[in-house]
Amino acid sequence: MNSQDEIRSLLQKFQDGYTQRDLSQVDSFMELFTADAEVIGTNGIKPNMDEWYMNRISARELVAGDWEGWGDLRLDLDSMSVQSREDVGWVAASATVTKTIGPENYQSYLEFIKTFLNDPNLSAEQKLLHILRGGTNTVYELRRGESFVWALRFTAVLVHETDGWKFAQMNFSFPTIYFPDVRLMG
Template sequence: MNSYGIQYLNKSLCTSIEKNSYLEHSNEEAYEIKKVLSEFQEGYTKRDLSKVENFVEELFIAREDICVLGTGTGELFLGTEQVKTLIKNDWEFWGDVSLDLENVHVDSKNEVAWFATTGNVKYSFQDTPERYDSYLNFIKDKTKEAELTPKQKITFINWVLALAYHQRFYEQREYLWPLRVSGVLLKDNGKWKFSHMQFSIPKANFPDERFENSKEFIESYNSQNAIADKHLNNQMDIEIKSILQDLETKLFGQKDVSKELINKYFAADNVPYIIEPDNQWRTGIEEIKEFFDSSSCSALALDLEHAIASRQSEVTWVTVSGILKVNLTEDKLLKRVLDDLDSLFEAEASSKDKLFAVHRSISYALKESALGEHYTCPIRLTAVLTNDMGKPVFQNIHFSFPFYWVFEGKLDSL
């Protein structure tokens, strides 16, 4: 069995959680929330399909405005019945989920609590004729896409082959894909229950769904927004919409964002945090400033007409999709790959493993550069906001890109 990824990718995130966790065992309320997460883990461990109904009724609030965001585009589940469908499909078809229940970031206000933690999904790949047939058909379909140039088609196929022949030592291979989970819980007759959750997988070298690659990605993005429009009891108001607009125009894509400005939009009296798409965890005002400084070359456009919000007491939680645009020149792209190779050469791994990683990195660069400098991809955002002096401020933001489960070998094991 091969196991890749989780130790390397989660190292910085787990360190940050340990340093800033609010989960104190002496705190009865935090202990109760951890117990709910343990019950959630137990259900995903046993995967007893006959208990899906009871599992959802015991752990999720009985409201039709509950919302769960999965790892892929279109995986937006609204209401009790859809959440039951998600759980059933996860237990029947998904990999083995393991959450880090020790290093959980938990906070609460009145009868609303929010949490975030890491984990992993053990996922299996097998060498079968059916799998190779699916890869071949995938390539065949790509050659017929009229929107792509011959160069774009060939570099995409090269990338597929780099991943399809990833380190095939065994007929069945198991991987630990890093997982992040965040959410909101409400008190219901004295017990904490989930009202909202987001599952995400950190991006690999580049986001899986670049609009320039396929019109299918645009259709998936629009499909998720159409699902969001069906959300019941949407409590999105002018104030929440305004702070989301400021996020995309006054913080994201701006150079030298001041700490004073970040203090205006984040709960400075608490320890706010941002979970980035690439698995970094930015905790506190200083690190959040670093996040926005690093995003100064990007442009974020949120689809606020399709945003959904729920509220209880002075706490609001939101789910919204958006589009991230980056201008990535070929020179910058190739320099980035060469820098990655320098780090790769110093890693503790066999030469065979390093050769695969070199091939994969170069195939990514060729695929991305063939599509041009203007990079457009979907991004998802969930956030918790509280009132501070009569105005909303962010407690946390969880960013993620949609994840494609088709290929193994996308995440670095070195």
């Protein structure tokens, strides 16, 4: 088997894990990653913060969280780009995350607001603006239907170790055409 076929096999194992989402298998799934793998989730802003993990042990939190509640991740394995040179490979794939979110989301958003209101680090104006934005988005999106399909970009760097190809770096990102969700304030 050549390097690109081996990398494709690793990506299929990755997809299988995200398809099955068996939490009892998270630790064995994490063996697909190098010990010092850097994994950047969609909420990653800076290293070691939110969803920017700097090793396999901490990245386990992202995978377990994804499997518990993120949705159905589907990599487009047929059209992904797979490249390699010697012991390094890189991939880029389009993907989707699909989740059914019903009217119960109105109640869960109200519960979120209750905890958000107690945040001492935000001004009253910041809280109100965040609540209005989130509330408007919730109503708008739920009126469009209960099946949510989000476009996703998946990129990864792989290295060949003695026991085969492993993920050394991975990034999940959502494309956007409007203002990005995260804005750094000076």
